[in-house]
Amino acid sequence: MKRFFFLLLLSLLLQPAAWSQQVVNMSLDDFYREFKKHQYNENVGEVEEVNGSPWDKKEFIPGEIVTTSSQRYSGIPLRLNIYNNQIEFRNEEGKPFVIGVPELIDHIMIGDEKYVYAPYTIANRIEKGYFMVLAEGKALLLQKKNVTLLPAEPAQAYKDxxxxxxxxxxxxxxxxxxxxxxxxxxxxKELAAILGDYPAELDEFLRKNKTRFNKEAEITALIKLYNSLSE
Incomplete structure (x- = not known):
């Protein structure tokens, strides 16, 4: 069992970079210092021991956090918990914590993968979650990774x-x-409804390449073309 705690980033609200859009580089020590200042020990849930993994990658990968107040914290050990829709970091003692107040984060890099916390529509309602960015420009192409928790199955005749x-x-x-x-x-059809200004070049690209919308490389190439035409 592991305990997860929130990182409360209240200091970011008190330090708006309204006077400048330049990103200020902060050290790993700065990050841990802010964490210790604003940490509060609220148990927000425990992970049950089950087979498989809720994470994109179980190991922590060096990354960076860029806040909406233009502060960049680099060298932070990070990983994506897909099932809980949270990004976790490892503190100086090696314990895992959850990054809280994601609305104050512009983006997060885990290795060379960029993540944003964004609103999205699902079943006629709006929710928020972490997405990996695949293409940027007029249209932002986002990948939502998924993990399902399958319940335990009791023993049956001739079956463990x-x-x-x-x-x-x-x-x-x-x-x-x-x-x-x-x-x-x-x-x-959904592509045309979202983009609105649907250029003819996309039709030609779709016909020529037989683009499949559930294949990362193929849909990424399509949206990169759209963004290049929109520049």
Whole structure:
């Protein structure tokens, strides 16, 4: 069992960089110092021991956090908890914590992968979550990684019990045209509805390449083309 705590970033609200849009580089020591100042020990849940993994990668990877007040904290050990829709970091003692107040974060780099916390539509409601950025420009192409928790199965005749387990499932792909929320794109019809100004070059690209909207490389190439045409 592990305990997870929130990192309270209240200091970021008190230090707006309104006078400058330049990013201020902060050290790992600065990050831990802010964490210790604003940490509060509220148990926000425990991870049950199950098979499989809720994380994108179990190991922590050096990354950086850039806040909306233009502060960059580099060299932080980070990982994505897909199931809980949270990004975790490891403190100086090696314990895992959850990054709280994600609305104060502009983006997070985990290795060479860029993540943003963004609103999106699902089942006629708006929620927020972490997405990996695949393409940037007029249209932001976002990947939502998915993990499902399968319940334990009791023993049956001639069958041993099966413990609860995490199962990685296919990713979903979303498009976001700021300032609107991200919307899932699964086919040409949804693409046209989101983009609105649908250029003829995209039709030609779709026909020529037989683009599949559930394939990362193929949909990324499509949206990169759209963004290049929109410059």
């Amino acid at each position: 019990p099966v413990p609860a387990r995490f199962k990685r499932t296919d990713s979903d792909y979303y498009l976001r045209i700021l300032p609107a929320e991200a919307k899932r794109v699964r086919n040409k």
